[in-house]
Amino acid sequence: MNPLFLLSILVGIIILSSAYTVNAQSEISIDAKTDKTSYYDGDKVTVSGNVKNFESDIHSAIDITFRVIDPEGNIVSLGQTRPTSNGSFSFDFDVGGGFFQQTGNYPIHLFFESTKKEISFSYKKGDAEPPLPKTNSLNSDRKIITITMDDPSIFYLNTPNQIIRALVEIQNYSPSDGKHFMKVIHTPTNKVLKNSEIYPKGIGNDIWAVQIAYPLLDSDLKFGDQAFTGEFEIHISSEFDAQTANTSFLILESRSIPSFETNQEFIIPEWIRNNAKWWVQGGISDTEFISGIQYLIQQEIMTIPETDQTAEGSSKNIPSWIKNNADWWSQGLISDDDFVKGIQFLIANRIITI
Incomplete structure (x- = not known):
């Protein structure tokens, strides 16, 4: 057989193999979770997870950076941890005292190279509540509501096609809680810009969830010549249950930046x-x-x-x-x-x- 013909076949196989290798490489992503959903003073939060498509020969010297944010947006804990050779990782931190001054939802931001992941937990200031008496009721567990804001969390006036997105999750949901509502509140004036019902659906493991997508319209933010800017809060509540969740975002005038x-x-x-x-x-x-x-x-x-x-x-x-x-x-x-x-x-x- 012609040697040149064989050589051309070999080169073609190498090129195809290289192309397959490049295309087979997937983007890095982070999976993570806390060992519990809610914590009290003196508790230790343990976070564990895995970096998907981790390659030890490339990423072995790269740390995961994490930071914990309070309901007001302040950093209350931060640090770094290095994944193992298979991409798994874990770290922990204590809650209560110090910077942990508010009851509410605390996001955890995790960064690995240019990849970001956000999870959250609920913190209640004070000692843990005594366990409830054991009953046969299916709804004896505490209900917990969390809300996680999607990026971005900064918006501007006079900018079209802006949508505020957030995920609401309800653990130990019960129909007896009644309806669930979302309010968008201008924090400095306490003015309610939006008040509407949301409709969670079961996603398994006793968790119900709903994705919020709220188009940001200038008509919602302007009243005559006055424009509402600054910090806004998304407040989630139930009709017959005291559990709530909050997150915040910022709206700035174009001239402010x-x-x-x-x-x-x-x-x-x-x-x-x-x-x-x-x-x-x-x-x-x-x-x-x-x-x-x-x-x-x-x-x-x-x-x-x-x-x-x-x-x-x-x-x-x-x-x-x-x-x-x-x-x-x-x-x-x-x-x-x-x-x-x-x-x-x-x-x-x-x-x-x-």
């Missing part, structure tokens, strides 16, 4: 990532972080696109999403552009003065 053209230059020294990381971890205070950024801008060590300080008044309160952005940016999970928008927000609202 000024846009800038891609041809406008900005310079961020790489070592500022360390400052952002220290700030997120509590190594430096809000005041020290703001003063540092302000100094770097004034000394032209850090260059930010020109930003008008149009907000009235002066506030030193830094929104929690700014710190979230700094955390993600320090880990390389969001772009420099996104981090700069946060700095521009601080400038526009006179938290940073230049």
Whole structure:
């Protein structure tokens, strides 16, 4: 047989094999869960899971970063853990005291490379409730409602096609609880923008769930010349049961985070990532972080696109999403552009003065 013909066949097999190998590689994802759904003071939360499509020769030196967020959006615990050679991992942390000051739903954010996973648990401040007497009732277990917000959690006025998405899960659901309702509340004014019934469906293991998809319309946010911005809360409740769940999101005016053209230059020294990381971890205070950024801008060590300080008044309160952005940016999970928008927000609202 012609040697050239054999060679061409061999090359074709190699090319097809390489293509199959590349296509066979799947995206990395994270599966994780807590050992319980609810905790009290002094309890230990154990999180276990697996990184799907983990390759030990590629990922063996990469850690999973986790952070725990309270109902107000503040970081109350964070750390890192390294998966085993098969991609499995586990870690634990204590709840109660310290930063755990509020009863409610606590999201856990897990990051591995560019992959993010969110799970949550319920925390009730105080000692654990005594066990209920054993009965034959099918509904003797405590009912627990959780709500998990999908990304993004920051929205803007005058921006079309924005949809707020969240997953509501109800453990130990009972028809005797009656109807379930969702309220969207403007936190600063306590004004209810939406109040509607939701319809959970059984998904197994005594869990009922419903996916919320709430189109964000300017007509819902504007009353005459007044526009409602700032923090909003999604509140889930039952007709005849006291259990509730809450999560929050942010709506900003377009001018609060000024846009800038891609041809406008900005310079961020790489070592500022360390400052952002220290700030997120509590190594430096809000005041020290703001003063540092302000100094770097004034000394032209850090260059930010020109930003008008149009907000009235002066506030030193830094929104929690700014710190979230700094955390993600320090880990390389969001772009420099996104981090700069946060700095521009601080400038526009006179938290940073230049």
